[in-house]
Each structure stands twice: as C-alpha cells, then as structure tokens.
Amino acid sequence: MNPCGTGRCRSDDRELFRVGDELRQGRQAATDLLGLMRQQEYLSAAANATSSDPALGLAMKIVDSFSNSLSMLGCQDPAAMGGGSSESNNKRSSSSSGGRKRNKPRKADSWTEVTSALIDDGHAWRKYGQKPILNAKHPRNYFRCTSKPDCQALKRVQKMDDNDDDDRPMYKIIHTGLHTCLKPLNPSNVFGDMDSSIYLNFEISEQRNNKEPSDSLEILATLSPEFTVREVSKDNQTGSSSTPLSENAETDTSPSENAQCCFDDFDYLIGSLEFNEYALSGAALRF
DNA sequence: TCCATTTGACCGTG
C-alpha cells in the first residue's frame, strides 16, 4: 500500500511529510542546478555552436529521480497519477431511489498531499460537511469544487495531529475525482505541489505574429505571487501598450535586475523545453 | 434574498 496515498497511516504522516519536504528541496536544488548548467551551455553554445554536455543528462536524471521518489510517496500531482476517471467518483447522479441520494463507493481514485499551508489552488471550494474522525484531534472537512456546477472534484481536509511542537500546522488533503473545470492559466492545475516554487505565467505579444526578429519579441509575465514584470522589446523601450497579466500586480515597471535575471532563465527555459512561441502563449511554467 | 457554512441524520462499506 502506498504509505502516503490513499492508505491509512496517520502516525507516519508527519515523518512522510518531512521526507517529502526533503525530496522537494532536493528536486528544487537539482532543478536550479540544471537551470544554471543549461544557461551555461546556452551561452557557450551561442559562442561555439556546439552544445552537448553530458553533465546535463546527469542533472536531468537527478531531477527525475527526485520526482519519481515523490511520486512513490504519493505526493505528486493528479495528472501524474494516471488520473482514472472511473465513474465511481460520481455518486450524485446515481440511484434515485427514495428521498436521499446515497454515498459513493469508498474506493474512488484519490491522491493525497500533506502540506503545512492551505494554499488557494484557484478552484472554488464549498464545504459540505464536517465529521469528527476516530482517534483524531481535529475533525475532517469535506469540500466540493464549485468552479463549475458539474465538477466532480472533491477534497477532504484534515488538520493533522502532533503539531503542538511546531509553529506551522500541517494538513492532510485527500483529493477525489477529477476537475471538469480546468483553468489553463492556473499553475496549480498544471503542477500538483506548490511548495516553495515560483510560478511564471506568460504571454507572447501580438508582435510575434508579425515574424519580426526575435529581439523585438515582447513578453508579459506574472511571477506568482508578488509582482508582475514586463520585458519590453529591445527596439521599443518606451511606451509599450501592453498591460500586466495580473490585476493585483504590485509593480509594473521596466525590468529590474531581478526581473531581467528571471527572464534570462525564462528565455532559457523556452529553449530547453522546446516549446514554440505559439505553444508558450498563455501557458505557465514553474521553476 | 442569496449564498455559504453548520450540523444532525442517513446510509454504504468493511
């Protein structure tokens, strides 16, 4: 049985969370390293017109290894779970016998995450129940996704025990059912765990469609959650008519050093992921 | 008045 998945192992959850946290940190570090190496290779490739660093392959393997380990712990995103869409998730449309509709089978496809923070995942959740759980200090809360009326996604949130020696409480969140209300621009729909990651939503401006040289490309990006940055085309430093993607953006200024640094990485990600400019538009990346 | 939350009851599963 998967120790971090749908099985019951509350006494181990805290330990598993720590393991998962370590793995996430490792994956993040490996990803950072990979980004640096790719940037180095990118720069040298521009000079030498050759680019094949075997160390890159190793770094990618390390990242994959961390990701796989997280998967084995059941801490990955739902898409990676193979997302069975069995109708067992839908209990509300069945049996019309009598007055009340009945519970769904307990064996719905589900995936579990343990987090120290309840993060807004971009969906609208409505609480529909709360139950005290045997041998648990805290009750379990039941939420249904209301982003769309027919969305079948459910989640059960329970504050975990044994948090007294720690400042931050931890929550076990069991997701059940699949969203039918996908929001493509929401990074949480693309990536499952959001801990300590930076999300970048971006758009390619219309200029790209004019087949102009790449140095006239204008990119709008929102770095989640704090600020919005804008890379202005190099031959049009002022008077850009574009608007930031985020309404609550804190800044809307010409690129700071940080922003430029981010865009250096970003430019590199474009190449490394082999997206074309059209596929990129409206997508989201985490790094 | 509308909508979200609370809460007790119902009922399927093991």
Next chain:
DNA sequence: CACGGTCAAATGGA
C-alpha cells in the same frame, strides 16, 4: 455494527 461520506434543513452573514 462502527465508521466515514454525503445529504439537506437550519442557521448566519453580506
């Protein structure tokens, strides 16, 4: 039969 998941009426807030 105990437990857990869901329903739906009651309640409260905007």
